[in-house]
Amino acid sequence: MNLKADNISFSYNNNKQILKDVSLSINSNEVIGLMGDSGSGKSTLCKIISDHISKYSGEITIDGEKISNKGFYPIQLIFQHPEKTMNPKWKMEKVLNESWKPSSDLKNTFGIKDNWLNRWPNELSGGELQRFSILRALNPKTKFIIADEISTMLDAVTQVQIWKSLINYCKVNNIGILAVSHDEDLLEVICDDIVYFDEINNI
Amino acid sequence: MSELPWYNRGLFSSLNLRQKTLLTIGLTGLVLLVIFICGMMIDANLSTDFTKTMKPPSFEHIFGTDWMGRDMFLRTVKGLSLSIVIGIGASIISSIIATVLAFVASFNRVCDSAVSWLIDLFASIPHILLIMMISISLGKGAFGVIMAVAFSHWINLTRVLRAEVLQINTSEFVSLSSKFGKSKLWIAKEHILPLVLSQIFVGTLLVFPHAIMHESSVTFLGFGLSPHEPAIGIILSESMSYLAMGAWWLAFFPGVALLIVVLLFDIIGDNLKKLFDPSEANK
Numbered sequence: 001m002n003l004k005a006d007n008i009s010f011s012y013n014n015n016k017q018i019l020k021d022v023s024l025s026i027n028s029n030e031v032i033g034l035m036g037d038s039g040s041g042k043s044t045l046c047k048i049i050s051d052h053i054s055k056y057s058g059e060i061t062i063d064g065e066k067i068s069n070k071g072f073y074p075i076q077l078i079f080q081h082p083e084k085t086m087n088p089k090w091k092m093e094k095v096l097n098e099s100w101k102p103s104s105d106l107k108n109t110f111g112i113k114d115n116w117l118n119r120w121p122n123e124l125s126g127g128e129l130q131r132f133s134i135l136r137a138l139n140p141k142t143k144f145i146i147a148d149e150i151s152t153m154l155d156a157v158t159q160v161q162i163w164k165s166l167i168n169y170c171k172v173n174n175i176g177i178l179a180v181s182h183d184e185d186l187l188e189v190i191c192d193d194i195v196y197f198d199e200i201n202n203i
Numbered sequence: 204m205s206e207l208p209w210y211n212r213g214l215f216s217s218l219n220l221r222q223k224t225l226l227t228i229g230l231t232g233l234v235l236l237v238i239f240i241c242g243m244m245i246d247a248n249l250s251t252d253f254t255k256t257m258k259p260p261s262f263e264h265i266f267g268t269d270w271m272g273r274d275m276f277l278r279t280v281k282g283l284s285l286s287i288v289i290g291i292g293a294s295i296i297s298s299i300i301a302t303v304l305a306f307v308a309s310f311n312r313v314c315d316s317a318v319s320w321l322i323d324l325f326a327s328i329p330h331i332l333l334i335m336m337i338s339i340s341l342g343k344g345a346f347g348v349i350m351a352v353a354f355s356h357w358i359n360l361t362r363v364l365r366a367e368v369l370q371i372n373t374s375e376f377v378s379l380s381s382k383f384g385k386s387k388l389w390i391a392k393e394h395i396l397p398l399v400l401s402q403i404f405v406g407t408l409l410v411f412p413h414a415i416m417h418e419s420s421v422t423f424l425g426f427g428l429s430p431h432e433p434a435i436g437i438i439l440s441e442s443m444s445y446l447a448m449g450a451w452w453l454a455f456f457p458g459v460a461l462l463i464v465v466l467l468f469d470i471i472g473d474n475l476k477k478l479f480d481p482s483e484a485n486k
Binding site for chain 2: 052088
């Protein structure tokens with residue numbers, strides 16, 4: 001399958017445009033890296049592609065077809081700060097099962113311990129929470145993953161572990177990944193191809 | 204030893220702040236419960252004794268007696284329990300209204316402006332006027348007063364809840380939840396309600412004092428409960444005519460008792476707020 005973003009333009013207010021005619025294409029089974037400076041609009045592009053921002057011009061299509069925004073959205077965004085993406089009054093089990101019920105093998109692959117499931121989000125560290133938000137996004141209905149700086153709070157060893165499990169799962173299940181980061185070294189290791197944000201943004 | 208603040212000395216020095224808060228809530232709740240239950244057990248038709256009319260406070264009648272020889276202490280307790288019932292009814296109904304409106308406001312932009320308009324409309328009418336009008340149109344009595352107080356006191360809680368719900372609605376976990384295919388109703392019930400529940404609870408308790416005060420004042424003005432019911436407002440308005448004759452105890456003790464009950468509810472509300480929202484306690 002092929003995810004295509006065509007001529008995306010967006011501005012938060014009328015004075016300054018952030019994205020102008022951005023086009024991007026990702027295939028399933030492919031990991032694309034996106035590099036760019038702070039504040040250049042990478043996260044905004046991620047939110048647009050995953051439909052968290054709706055007022056933009058341009059088109060997002062999968063295999064040439066528009067995506068219905070009813071029901072489960074096939075392009076899932078993993079946010080930079082996991083603690084913001086979890087309801088503080090929910091236990092981790094409910095947080096994880098909001099999307100789907102992963103098998104215990106899969107939980108092990110991502111290093112989620114069973115006794116974490118009975119805790120509140122503020123009782124786990126950022127790295128531990130991020131494993132939950134990654135696994136939560138890997139619903140069987142997910143076709144593409146947008147990973148917006150998902151490993152910035154992890155140490156080098158854990159970064160490798162998590163990326164490895166994520167990429168393995170995605171290769172097996174034919175899920176495409178857009179990996180956004182500042183860290184060129186990381187992207188060079190994990191990605192099939194790297195796109196530079198300044199080159200695709202015609203501003 | 205003299206360095207320690209008062210609350211860390213003496214009997215309760217071994218308790219921490221949480222235990223003290225719980226103790227305060229428990230004790231005040233107990234006092235209110237005792238007043239309520241005692242009041243319920245007192246027969247509304249108190250015995251009259253015309254040999255003992257207008258007696259000042261004594262050990263036999265600690266709040267004195269009125270012009271029909273009725274014991275003022277019993278009348279006051281009965282009146283307070285009636286006030287508590289009205290307070291419970293009014294504050295529960297008003298917080299239900301507030302919660303429903305706050306969630307309706309979060310549905311879309313049109314609903315939000317409609318609710319904001321409704322808030323402005325009700326806030327622009329003086330409270331006491333609104334209460335009198337609603338009470339009269341509903342035929343006065345306990346039902347009229349409860350409805351009147353409920354329909355005039357949802358405004359503050361609605362404002363707070365609306366802002367809170369709006370803020371939660373922009374959070375990443377709500378946005379993500381809708382991308383997981385969850386409906387707005389599901390999000391409201393599972394995500395938002397647990398987060399605003401403590402606000403609703405505290406809001407309900409803090410409406411209590413207002414409800415009781417307004418019940419008394421509207422009854423005092425003659426637009427509330429009917430004269431045969433021993434409400435505090437009735438007691439106060441009747442005692443007006445005897446004040447000039449020097450019967451100060453008829454108004455003084457019921458008035459002070461009413462104030463104390465109001466204060467007790469306020470204490471419970473404030474302490475519950477501290478318990479539910481610890482960040483608030485540091486302000």
